[in-house]
Amino acid sequence: MKSRISLSLLVLALAASSTLTAHASGCTNLTMKGSWVQHLQGLIFLPDGSSLVLTGITKSTYDGLGNLTALDSSGTNGAVPTGWRTGTGTYTVNPDCTGTETISFPDQADIHAQFVLAQSGNKLHYVNVDAGIALSGEAERFYVPKREREH
Numbered sequence: 001m002k003s004r005i006s007l008s009l010l011v012l013a014l015a016a017s018s019t020l021t022a023h024a025s026g027c028t029n030l031t032m033k034g035s036w037v038q039h040l041q042g043l044i045f046l047p048d049g050s051s052l053v054l055t056g057i058t059k060s061t062y063d064g065l066g067n068l069t070a071l072d073s074s075g076t077n078g079a080v081p082t083g084w085r086t087g088t089g090t091y092t093v094n095p096d097c098t099g100t101e102t103i104s105f106p107d108q109a110d111i112h113a114q115f116v117l118a119q120s121g122n123k124l125h126y127v128n129v130d131a132g133i134a135l136s137g138e139a140e141r142f143y144v145p146k147r148e149r150e151h
Contacts (some may be wrong), residue, residue, distance in 0.1 A: 027121075033060045043133070044132060053076060057108075067091075068089045088104055113127060
């Protein structure tokens with residue numbers, strides 16, 4: 001009897017372990033579907049050797065198919081314009097939960113980033129990969145009340 005219980009416990013432990021491993025390595029574009037918020041802070045290095053402090057907030061919405069829209073309020077050296085600017089972009093999530101994104105805002109060079117999704121799927125860590133910009137941070141999934149998600 002003890003050997004059957006031990007064998008059953010071992011089978012359950014292995015099944016749970018394989019489920020966790022599959023989840024940890026099973027990210028797709030759908031994993032990011034929804035809205036995310038982030039706080040921006042970093043530096044832009046100018047060709048003359050000076051730099052600008054970048055700060056702002058962004059709300060990005062991912063469609064689960066590799067496309068995104070962004071609402072952004074950001075500026076440099078404390079000059080953040082009132083209102084929101086809108087942008088669009090694309091993203092790719094790899095099975096190992098790493099990914100890349102490109103965001104385009106009117107009259108501005110495209111923004112390129114690499115990111116890693118946290119195991120919970122509700123937070124991501126990102127770094128800008130464009131030359132002359134030092135920007136990294138975190139984004140978290142935007143809260144949507146359950147009754148709104150069901151519609």
